[in-house]
Amino acid sequence: MTVHGIDVASYQSGDYSTSGLDFVFVKATEGSSYANPKHAAQVATARAHGLVVGHYHFARPGSMSAQADYFLAHAGAKAGDVLAFDWEDTGVPGADKDAWLRHVQAKAPEHRVVLYCNRDFWLHRDSTSFCADGLWIADPSAPEGHPRVEHPWLFHQYSSAGGLDRNVGNFAGPGTLRTWAGRGAAPHYEPFPGAGWFTVGRRSPIVAAMHERLVAVGCNHYTSTANKDVIGSGDVASYEAWQRKYNTDHHKGWTGSALKWPPGRETWDALHVPNV
Structure with a gap:
């Protein structure tokens, strides 16, 4: 268990x-x-x-x-x-x-x-x-x-x-x-799109959903909510804050690049970005 x-x-x-x-x-x-x-x-x-x-x-x-x-x-x-x-x-x-x-x-x-x-x-x-x-x-x-x-x-x-x-x-x-x-219903979360998907300037409703989740888990490093469906510096800073938080909360012991952008599969799955 x-x-x-x-x-x-x-x-x-x-x-x-x-x-x-x-x-x-x-x-x-x-x-x-x-x-x-x-x-x-x-x-x-x-x-x-x-x-x-x-x-x-x-x-x-x-x-x-x-x-x-x-x-x-x-x-x-x-x-x-x-x-x-x-x-x-x-x-x-x-x-x-x-x-x-x-x-x-x-x-x-x-x-x-x-x-x-x-x-x-x-x-x-x-x-x-x-x-x-x-x-x-x-x-x-x-x-x-x-x-x-x-x-x-x-x-x-x-x-x-x-x-x-x-x-x-x-x-x-x-x-x-x-x-x-959920009585057998699989949770509807966005699957990990791969590290290469996370390029600055990409526009997608998934980015907006990620933005909302990062704010919800207390990792809000955004300076604006404008164009929140476009990957920008706020997404990078906020996601790196989430990776640091996840690292601390789960005693992972990650250092260096493991805490940097782009997102990895483990922290993405744990963020529970809703399916859009």
């Missing part, structure tokens, strides 16, 4: 480190009256770094349909996002857990829906083994990727050290996770 992630709530920063991460679950709502004030910023950080996004609802006793509708209204989920039910309150029975999951599956059939709970809830409070599209199990006493449950699982929350919940996904790699989250 090579897929790692974290889950965050309002007590984490909106601009957290995404180094080494493939996915992030962000708390969206709790009960039927609380919405995480940092949800939008925390989701934006994940999207800017090309991570798979999950939104979760912390359940409280009460109407499950009302809580599900409140969650869906505030999550603002996009295609490929995962939706999760956080079952920790002892006042929420297993039947209500099932009701929420089924309600969200019916209302948002385009999304994967998963159950989050700890090992005690799964083994001693659950009676149906229903977890919609998969189980996200919290078992910090178990080694990473080896939760102490017999049921198949998708995500394992294995540590809360330092106040940050860390998770591992039971997927072969980031691409497998993204395909699963």
Whole structure:
């Protein structure tokens, strides 16, 4: 397993480190009256770094349909996002857990829906083994990727050290996770056109899409948005900033020409330029 992630709530920063991460679950709502004030910023950080996004609802006793509708209204989920039910309150029975999951599956059939709970809830409070599209199990006493449950699982929350919940996904790699989250649909990103394609003065909608992604990942070295579909000095400076950022975040140890223009396949694929 090579897929790692974290889950965050309002007590984490909106601009957290995404180094080494493939996915992030962000708390969206709790009960039927609380919405995480940092949800939008925390989701934006994940999207800017090309991570798979999950939104979760912390359940409280009460109407499950009302809580599900409140969650869906505030999550603002996009295609490929995962939706999760956080079952920790002892006042929420297993039947209500099932009701929420089924309600969200019916209302948002385009999304994967998963159950989050700890090992005690799964083994001693659950009676149906229903977890919609998969189980996200919290078992910090178990080694990473080896939760102490017999049921198949998708995500394992294995540590809360330092106040940050860390998770591992039971997927072969980031691409497998993204395909699963998108219900089998392959992500539509521009394939690497080859280093020789990146010549100053080239005009293409791909260049404009690259411009937007470089700005989104925090590597904006542009002085103007005019003619953003034409490769210019701003593209060169911004892409080199992205290569330096990628190098640092992924501990590549690149130096010299490896950090210079033109783009290479690895950093291009990681930039996730949308297909145009």
